[in-house]
Amino acid sequence: MITLDHIRPYHDSEVNQALLDYMEHPMIMAMLQFTFPQKSMEEIVTIVKSCRSIRDFQTKIIYNSVRMVLDKSSEGLTTSGFEKLQTDESYLFISNHRDIILDTSLLNVALYDHNLVMTASAIGDNLVKKPFLMALSKLNRSFLIMRNLPPREMLGTSKLVSEYIQKLLLKENRSVWIAQREGRTKDGNDKTQQGVLKMLALANDETEQMDYFKKLKIVPVSISYEFDPTDVLKMPELMAKHHDIEYVKSSNEDFNSILKGATGKKKRIHVSAGKVISNELDIIKNSGEQANGQLQMLAELLDKAIHKNYKLWPSNYLAYDMLHNTQAFKKKYTIKEKRQFERRIKRRVEANNKVALHNFLKMYATPVTNCLNYDEEQI
Template identity: 35%
Template sequence: MDQFHDIRPYNDDEVVGVLHNLVDTPDFINTIVGFRFAGWPKLLQAPLAFAVKLALKRQVAGIKNVHDFQMRVAGYMDRMIKTTTSDVEYRGIEKLEKGVGYLFLSNHRDIAMDPAFVNYGLYLAGLDTVRIAIGDNLLRRPFVSDLMRLNKSFIVKRSANGIREMMAAFGQLSSYITHSLTQDQSNIWIAQKEGRAKDGLDQTDQALIKMLYMSQKKEKLSFSEAMANLKIVPVSISYEYDPCAFDKARELYEKSTTGNYEKAEFEDIDSIKNGIVGQKGKVVVTFGDVLKDGIETPEALVAEVDRQVITNYAIQASNEAALAIQQGKPSTDSAFSTYLESCPEELRDTVVAMYANPLKQQQKYLNKE
């Protein structure tokens, strides 16, 4: 019995069948048409859908396993990096060893691109790609779930109802992560807290750390031993420009002015699309140091992850310019000033704070040390 069948990524022997089903899914085909041919006359919808379906059938014909699928994704990543970034830099990746399963505990700015950039760095370094934790709130359309699970994503059941169901979901998730790391020697990527840090302030959720401990606690391992087994590596991802910044600011602005924000049904899917195709400027991914044995409590572990994520965060010209603006000084970066001009006026203070906060947070930590 496969105890993880409903949350795990697809296995090699499932890939061909899932791809064939995807190509025969009208919702998937129509979404691609809407994305690639936005603005085209509706009367062309049917012939475009037919053409897309034929093209996809040709593309997936040579994909027989997960590795084949990810090599196709790597090709798209190459293209995306060339068209939407000015530079991508990896720091600290040389500290990682082949054949070791690491738990990459990452800050969270972009739904799809955060783990994608981590994955791409590992791929370039000749290391195994990650199994990616993704919330079931993003999987309301079945084809999205299939695509994610083909790309080594596993499901976090955030929509579980009631304490008993929630605890069962957390227990299964904890067991799956521990099994992946210690038995399969597979890498895992998971965000340090649920949801993106829309205000630019990075902080680890202690509940996440307690969930990671659940499965090993049953085996009577101490917290310190259990966390050492997971080989946790804090990861800091820094974007010079966030393609979803204005949308995040709109959400924060509405919450602060009206006390409420109602997401559109497929808003998260739009965020994924905008994060992929939007301009990012320079991107820096920094891998911290593996957390060693000797961290005795969830509070201490949270403190260490936060310290590494915040102090390793690569400060961009946009962060410095935003802080200067907040302090009433001239902007230190003309590109950021031009960028702000395209932002709705009522959102500018929120956007400036979003970019200034990582630098302010880092300065606080460095002043403590």
Template identity: 35%
Template sequence: MSELEDKYADIRPYNDDEVTASLSRLINDNAFIDVIAKYNLPRFLSAVPFITRPLVRSQLRKKWGSVSTVEDVQNEVAQYLNKLVKRTTSKVTFSGLDKLDPNQAYLFISNHRDIVLDPALVNWGLFQYKMKTVRIAIGDNLLQRPYITELMRLNKSFIVKRSTKAPKEMLRALTQLSSYIYDSLISGNSIWIAQKEGRAKDGFDQTDPALLKMLQLNGRKQKKQFGDYIKELKIVPVSISYQYEPCAIAKAKELYHKQHHGEYTKSAGEDIASIVEGFSAAKGHVHLAFGEPIESHCDSAEELAKTIDKQIVDSFYLHPGNYIAGGCKKEVINSPDTITFEQRMASVPDELKPLVLAMYAKPFHRKTEINTNNCEH
């Protein structure tokens, strides 16, 4: 398909006929090869590129030799995720997936705690339930290196142009994005998108109405009312809950800096470091609660945001740390979990402790607003 025929060429994931060329570009990208070496080979060896690069390239050619379609890529990712889940979690559990129609495409809108793991674990759940994996919305701010763009587009990610600032260009980009999401859904491809731009660094999960207004841009073009159009999208809220908050100290540092110095500017490579930490750090028990498709008539973005938030907050799985940080009586927590959480908190720098505790406490307090009996969990 030529670029003229493909109106989403600059944002969509790769198709089957583009996989082989993309893998070839990755194998020939020194920056990518050096990253693989850094995280997979002994330090003394990875520091000598003229030795490691041919070695890594040879291994990747063998490993990827039979990979030629998007489904092949998804199967490779599933194998990697399986290892990651075994290595870094005590367990990953799901609720609500059994109530969804495996033949229906959904727009999954979830809270956002980890850059890559959130959609990866949504896919992991769908994969377990023999459902098609999602197309993933990813901000262009993360695509700092060509190899990241390749990896993301190979893994069914589409690009959200956040860096566009001029009003006309921004409207054009958002309209294209809205149209792409709709066309994906009607062609049977589910979508994952975070409920707001960026991760919830303070533990406060809240849907941004601006996101929902973006979704409606295509509905407006079709001359459809907000409520009618939204029903067509089959929105399913997803609540992701980590026993141990991903990148908690890094998030707290950013919040602390903002509190004391105003703006916070990320250093080069900071998002990549967060992705790596999210993959490698212990996460304990992770639970993903898939909600019910929103059928109620929401006539505005603000009303729909509240409906999504209620499902996400209500179905958020509270772990021991959430109860402890929330000030719930410790009798409801078994002692090993209490000790483990307190040991983790002991390693947090003193000035960041209140911020990290607040991350864990926020979901507990928000649920308490809905259900006053949380302490009897």
């Protein structure tokens, strides 16, 4: 039977020992040396030994790791909307999901920079099969979402996770991050799965489920990368889907995606925090819809916020124009940016493979299409 101890992050009292246990693991050592290239091994060990809590680990090590990743692989991180949030409040951040580790890491950088409560973050247990990845996730305040369980056991575990999220948000004043869907978006079409909302509602102790969601203070988050460093890794699954073939992951696929996500070139990155969803929940509650209908309305509300707040880059506009054989957005990119994007396509898509080209362009163009669905003038 799965208990809270199976899914929770480390307690602060467990952090120091866990760091000492894993510090000499080759991957952890490589991360530490990457994070502190100017420091001696002795100085790095001193920093590690000084970490007595998850916050210590996040602020002394992981924050610097992410900043180094940004320096080495991007042209900078910008944010918006965080200044409207309260520094002493906990929020349920529901975001689109493009990168296994970076999405939540970038959100926490933004929260730390704005002096906001950092998150406990949901992560699929399939992503942390390697012991050092499990340790890193627990050190970084991640809790596990269990996958591939029998239906009855899955329901019980989902309720356990839901109750844990409730406890974090309402009793411990700890913000929570969860992706809007299981698994990363591969085709650029960020859509909220109703099942995620159903799981969150399992701990509902209110008469009306929308009243419960209001208590959780949901903030939709949009994360956009000018270049997706894992775009080429997503192509096999997209091609399998196009040809209606079952896609089977390779044994190291997720780990390779984590590494590529961290080291691959991204150009610019933007993280946008939307407004707390509140009054809209009253409208849903009074809509006359049954529980499932209300959850679908909430999913659509989240999608709208995520799509409208999504920062569109020249790569998105270029892909849209190339996909639809138009020049509708030619003022949104330069000749240099067009050449750069075309070189990216050439390196990632087999020549004369029209199906692969279509899928690759659609991956980047869909955020534009989604935004057009709501407000043509906005873009």
